[in-house]
Amino acid sequence: MQGTLGTRLRRSPQFTEYKNIPSGTGCNALKQKFRARFVKDEYKVIMAEKLRIERYAETNEEIGEWLPIPRVIVEEGGHNSPEAVRAGTTYAATCVKMGHAWSSYNDMSEAVEVYYVRRKHRHVHEHCWMMKTIQTKPAEEPAPASASASDPIGLTTPAPKRANPNQGTPPTPQKKHKSAKQKAEYQQIKSAENAKKTWSKALQAANHVVKAHMSDEDGWGDVSPKLVSRLSCAVEAVEQFCENSSFARQFLLAESKAVRASVGCTRLYAENCATLANGLGPLLETVQELLKVLSQQQDTVKVLAA
Numbered sequence: 001m002q003g004t005l006g007t008r009l010r011r012s013p014q015f016t017e018y019k020n021i022p023s024g025t026g027c028n029a030l031k032q033k034f035r036a037r038f039v040k041d042e043y044k045v046i047m048a049e050k051l052r053i054e055r056y057a058e059t060n061e062e063i064g065e066w067l068p069i070p071r072v073i074v075e076e077g078g079h080n081s082p083e084a085v086r087a088g089t090t091y092a093a094t095c096v097k098m099g100h101a102w103s104s105y106n107d108m109s110e111a112v113e114v115y116y117v118r119r120k121h122r123h124v125h126e127h128c129w130m131m132k133t134i135q136t137k138p139a140e141e142p143a144p145a146s147a148s149a150s151d152p153i154g155l156t157t158p159a160p161k162r163a164n165p166n167q168g169t170p171p172t173p174q175k176k177h178k179s180a181k182q183k184a185e186y187q188q189i190k191s192a193e194n195a196k197k198t199w200s201k202a203l204q205a206a207n208h209v210v211k212a213h214m215s216d217e218d219g220w221g222d223v224s225p226k227l228v229s230r231l232s233c234a235v236e237a238v239e240q241f242c243e244n245s246s247f248a249r250q251f252l253l254a255e256s257k258a259v260r261a262s263v264g265c266t267r268l269y270a271e272n273c274a275t276l277a278n279g280l281g282p283l284l285e286t287v288q289e290l291l292k293v294l295s296q297q298q299d300t301v302k303v304l305a306a
Contacts, residue, residue, distance in 0.1 A: 009038055055126040063120065066104065066113040069303070075116060091116070093303045096296050105295040107201050110208065112299040185270035192273035195280050196252055199238070202287045206235050209294055223297045231290040238283045247272045248280065 009015055018038075021030050067075070069092045076091070077084025095102035095114035102115045178186070212220035213228045242248045251259050251273070263269040 009035070012038075014038060051130045053126070053128050053130055055124070057122070057124040059122045059124075061120040061122065062117055064115050064117045066106075067116045068106075068109070068111045068113050069299075072114060072116055089303050093300065096299050096303070100292060103296065103299065105205070105291065107205055110205075112295055112302075185266060188270040188274040188277070191277040191281075192251065193256060195277045195284065196256075198284050198288070199252055199280065202284050202291065203235060203238065205291055206231055206287055209291065210235075219298050219301045220294075222301045223294050227290060227294055227297075231287065231294065234283065234287045234290060238280065238287065241279055241283060245276065245279070248276050251276060 009018065018031070018034055021027060021034065069088065070079075072091055073079055073085055073088030076087040079085060092103075092114050096112075104113055105111075106113050209220060210228060210232055212218060213223060213225075215221075242252060247259075250262070260266075260269050263272065
């Protein structure tokens with residue numbers, strides 16, 4: 001057997017059995033049967049196809065990106081063009097009027113960003129050829145019986161073995177599922193950690209707005225004084241809640257792992273987290289709503305001033 005099939009046979013575990021075929025009368029016939037069986041096991045179907053592929057696609061895309069107002073003006077043509085400045089400010093003012101889905105306040109840059117949409121039209125036509133080769137192997141058959149004097153290489157079909165009822169398959173390891181109590185404790189701890197993240201960002205933004213309003217910085221002096229006063233009261237309510245709860249002060253100012261280790265009991269820690277989230281969550285929502293309204297007012301003032 002020459003070529004690829006011969007190489008496969010020499011590298012296969014069956015090659016030792018092939019070499020052990022006794023010489024003598026009928027040796028070539030036995031080897032021929034062995035090779036025929038080997039080829040049948042290796043390749044069942046080999047088929048090559050030549051495919052002609054032709055695709056046509058036409059798509060319309062709208063890709064949005066959050067940009068500050070100066071970047072919107074640059075996208076519309078640049079600050080040197082009066083038409084571009086007018087188009088950019090009009091777009092930003094429209095986004096502010098449409099609400100929070102189109103405008104937001106970036107805590108990192110401390111600037112208002114709007115959702116700027118770019119529209120694209122794509123036309124694709126593909127025409128090509130492809131060669132595909134399909135090769136499948138048959139299902140594995142039971143190994144032949146051990147060689148005997150009448151059947152030296154095990155070409156006869158062996159009798160099926162009887163199943164051993166005492167020999168069962170090893171059990172599949174099962175994943176550990178959390179109980180309802182553990183899931184509830186996890187949700188309580190997660191809600192407290194989310195409240196901690198919101199607390200840090202909301203208080204930082206609120207303090208910035210109050211200071212900017214007092215110093216009349218970047219247009220904040222023209223926003224509603226009543227809303228700024230309500231924001232200050234909301235921040236004081238958050239600080240008062242933290243002062244009244246020793247766990248809240250420790251949880252918000254220290255690492256969660258250290259606080260959990262100091263409490264010790266997971267159940268007690270989860271209960272304290274639930275109390276913190278239920279008490280601090282509504283206060284933080286009030287701060288966030290006031291910040292949103294004030295940011296929209298400040299952005300409107302800046303647009304009208306431009």
